[in-house]
Amino acid sequence: MAKTLPPSGLTTWRGPHTGRCQDRRGLPFGSSSVQHGTAVFEGIRAYASCTGETALFRAEDHLTRLLESARILGIRHDLDHALLLDEVVRAASEYGEPNCYVRPGLFATDPYLSIDLGRLSFTLGIEVWPMPAHTPETAPPGARLTVSPWHRPSPLSFPPRAKAVGTYVTSALAKTAAVDAGFDDALQLDPHSGRIAEATTSNVFIVRDWTLFTPWLTDSLLAGITRDTVITLAHELGLAIHEGPVDMEDLESAEEMFLTGTASELQPVASIDDRALPKEHPVFDMISAAFQAAVTGTRFTRQRWLTPVPTSTQVSY
Numbered sequence: 001m002a003k004t005l006p007p008s009g010l011t012t013w014r015g016p017h018t019g020r021c022q023d024r025r026g027l028p029f030g031s032s033s034v035q036h037g038t039a040v041f042e043g044i045r046a047y048a049s050c051t052g053e054t055a056l057f058r059a060e061d062h063l064t065r066l067l068e069s070a071r072i073l074g075i076r077h078d079l080d081h082a083l084l085l086d087e088v089v090r091a092a093s094e095y096g097e098p099n100c101y102v103r104p105g106l107f108a109t110d111p112y113l114s115i116d117l118g119r120l121s122f123t124l125g126i127e128v129w130p131m132p133a134h135t136p137e138t139a140p141p142g143a144r145l146t147v148s149p150w151h152r153p154s155p156l157s158f159p160p161r162a163k164a165v166g167t168y169v170t171s172a173l174a175k176t177a178a179v180d181a182g183f184d185d186a187l188q189l190d191p192h193s194g195r196i197a198e199a200t201t202s203n204v205f206i207v208r209d210w211t212l213f214t215p216w217l218t219d220s221l222l223a224g225i226t227r228d229t230v231i232t233l234a235h236e237l238g239l240a241i242h243e244g245p246v247d248m249e250d251l252e253s254a255e256e257m258f259l260t261g262t263a264s265e266l267q268p269v270a271s272i273d274d275r276a277l278p279k280e281h282p283v284f285d286m287i288s289a290a291f292q293a294a295v296t297g298t299r300f301t302r303q304r305w306l307t308p309v310p311t312s313t314q315v316s317y
C-alpha cells in the first residue's frame with residue numbers, strides 16, 4: 001500500500017538564524033513534536049506558471065497562518081515572515097521541479113520530555129514532495145463522501161484556526177474509517193452545532209441556484225486558503241456566495257458540491273452516502289477554470305498571489 005504513495009523529494013532544516021543547519025532527516029524520536037504532535041505546519045503548492053517559471057501560490061498567506069498557529073500554541077521562535085518566505089522560496093528552488101508541494105513546519109528538534117512548549121526550542125523544517133498540477137485529463141474523479149461519526153475537535157478543546165500536527169489524528173480517524181467503509185473521504189460535523197464543518201483535509205462548498213454556500217468560521221473548521229481563494233474568485237465572477245451555517249438538509253438540496261484544499265485543489269463531490277449528485281457541475285467548472293488561471297498566472301487580477309521561485313543558480317546560499 002505505502003509503495004503507491006510518492007516519497008518526498010527534499011528535506012531541509014534551517015537554523016535559528018537562517019542558513020542550512022545539520023541535516024535532521026532523523027528528527028529525534030524523543031522530540032515532543034513526534035511524541036505529542038506539538039508542531040505547526042503549512043502546505044504550499046508551487047506551479048509552473050504560464051511564463052514557464054515556477055511560482056508558489058499564496059505563500060505569504062500560508063506563512064501568515066503558520067506564524068498565527070505558532071502564536072496560538074505558544075511556540076517560541078525567532079523567525080519572521082520575511083525570513084520564512086525566503087527559506088520556503090530557497091527550498092522550492094533547491095528542489096528544482098516546478099510542480100511541488102512545500103511543507104514548512106516548526107518542530108521541537110531536541111529529545112526533551114516536556115509539553116511545556118516555552119521550554120522547547122523549535123526549528124524550521126521544510127519538506128518538499130513532487131505534486132503534479134491537475135489537468136482536465138488527470139483531475140481526480142468526483143469524491144464519494146460519507147458523514148463521519150467522528151466530529152471535529154471542539155473549539156473549547158483546541159482553536160480550529162491553528163494548523164497543528166496533533167489535530168490531524170482526528171482527521172486520520174475519520175478518513176481511515178471512511179475509506180475502510182468504501183468511501184473516498186468523510187464530512188465531519190461541528191461538535192456543538194451538529195452542522196457540516198469540513199472534510200478531513202479540505203473545506204466544503206455546496207451550490208444551489210447558482211449560489212455558493214460554505215460553512216462559516218464560527219463552526220470548527222480550518223480557515224482554508226483555498227476556501228478564501230474560491231470566495232474571492234466567486235466574487236470576481238459575479239456569483240453570490242454565503243458563509244453561514246450549513247446543515248444536513250442543505251446537503252440534501254445541494255445541486256453541486258465540491259471540496260477545496262491546497263494539496264487536493266478543487267474536487268467535485270460525486271455522492272454523499274447513497275445520494276448521487278448530478279454529474280454536471282457548471283458552477284464548479286467555472287470556479288475551477290478561474291482557479292487554474294490564478295495558480296498559473298493567467299488571471300491578471302490575481303498575479304499578486306504568486307511568489308516567483310528563481311532557479312537554484314540564481315539563489316545565493
Ligand SMILES: Cc1ncc(COP(=O)(O)O)c(C=O)c1O
Nearest residue numbers: 201202203222224225226261262
Ligand atoms: C482540516 C483541513 N481543512 C481544510 C484544509 C484546506 O486548507 P488550505 O486550503 O489552506 O490548504 C486543510 C488543508 O490542509 C485541512 O487539513
